[in-house]
Amino acid sequence: MKRAKRQTKRERKAADPRPAAQTSARHIHCIACGRHLEPSEFSLAPATATMITCQHGSQFPSCVGCTVQAEMLIAAHDRSGQPVKSAAAWH
Numbered sequence: 001m002k003r004a005k006r007q008t009k010r011e012r013k014a015a016d017p018r019p020a021a022q023t024s025a026r027h028i029h030c031i032a033c034g035r036h037l038e039p040s041e042f043s044l045a046p047a048t049a050t051m052i053t054c055q056h057g058s059q060f061p062s063c064v065g066c067t068v069q070a071e072m073l074i075a076a077h078d079r080s081g082q083p084v085k086s087a088a089a090w091h
Contacts, residue, residue: 027089031073032066034087054078060086 007015028037030049041049042061051059052070055078062070077084 028061029086029089030063030066030070031060031084031086032062032069034089035063036089036091037061037063054084060084 026039028039028049029035030037037049041047042051048064050062050064050067052062052067052074053059054074060070060074073084073086076082
């Protein structure tokens with residue numbers, strides 16, 4: 001008996017009719033200090049949070065005040081290929 005072909009994770013996500021924002025309720029924290037960031041902090045003026053992109057194209061959240069430290073963490077990630085060494089989350 002031949003097993004039925006299973007969908008890949010990417011195919012299941014593409015077939016999901018819900019928008020990406022609803023499929024996963026993301027809990028966002030700054031990678032440098034671990035502070036909880038609300039999604040509105042990225043868009044409302046003045047923005048208090050930003051997304052920093054690594055050379056691989058992945059995006060990481062950061063407080064505006066922690067941008068320098070977050071860029072150093074991402075630079076280390078780009079050099080080594082290891083996961084970003086982010087701070088422990090706090091609220």
